[in-house]
Amino acid sequence: MGGGDGGDDSVLHFVFVHGASHGAWCWYKLTTLLDAAGFKATSVDLTGAGINLTDSNTVVDFEHYNRPLFSLLSDLPPHHKIILVGHSIGGGSVTEALCKFTDKISMVVYLAADMVQPGSTSSPHDSTMAVGEEDIWEFTYGEGDDKPPTGMLMKEEFRRHYYYSQSPLEDPTLACKLLRPAPLRALNGADKLAPNPEAEKVPRVYIKTAKDNLFDPLRQDRVVEKWPPSQLYILEESDISWRRVITLLFSLSRLPYSLIFSVLYLFFNYNAKLHSWFDHISSLVHYIKKSYC
Secondary structure, eight states, X not given: OBSSOOTTSOEEEEEEEOOTTOOGGGGHHHHHHHHHTTOEEEEEOXXXXXXXXXXXXXXXXXXXXXXXXXXXXXXSOTTEEEEEEEEETHHHHHHHHHHHSGGGEEEEEEEEEOOOOTTOOOOHHHHHHOBTBOOOEEEEOTTOTTXXXXXXXXXXXXXXXXXXXXXXXXXXXXXXXXXXXXXXXXXXXXXXXXXXXXXXXXXXEEEEETTOSSSOHHHHHHXXXXXXXXXXXXXXXXXXXXXXXXXXXXXXTTSOHHHHHHHHHHHHOOSTTHHHHHHHHHHHHHHHHHHHO
């Protein structure tokens, strides 16, 4: 299961889905490194996000919002083994995609994301956007001030604290120029999925962000309790050194999913403790390659 696209050989293909107000652009560092390592990596702009030209005030349902993701997945050939990664409210999008394209998706990774079991009645955006009584949102009224709001965007003075508290200064400077209002009416449908037993058989990984100022870690714990994933990892810090882990990720492209789980953890959780983790996983990789590959 390699990263190349030769013939009908299996191709490991990462597909990344952004959160509210963001776009495909927010994954540019990660997709660049995966591409350089020989993997397929694609990020998508949902309707009204990023460089998608649709006015987000006109996006009224969740299916419309997710349509670019569905179009991408439907066009991918069957030998692409898709690892679908969603962040924040993008978790609702990847869950709906999982239900629609179950046979194409090999794994779903929820990175500090909504993870609501199909058929449940939980309200995911209440959990990811609830930050107490502080008024941090600016609403847009695309159908008039006398009608319910059609979009929402975090006020600029709060963005660094809630979105980018662990990021280099230049990242939020750029990001704040790219954010767009999120379509409120579409997001209200994020938890309205029918039960899907087949989709629940697909392996799921949840990566918890322990220092998240927007999606409270305790709320993330409740998300995990309501629909336990195959694996749970905790991202303690945001200081990430990519290249060494990318090399290891590439070496695992033909290995079982249990090892890919471990690599995803390392990939998102590089810190001072990684050296011992790296040595441990490297030894394990060497053993499995020698024994099974």
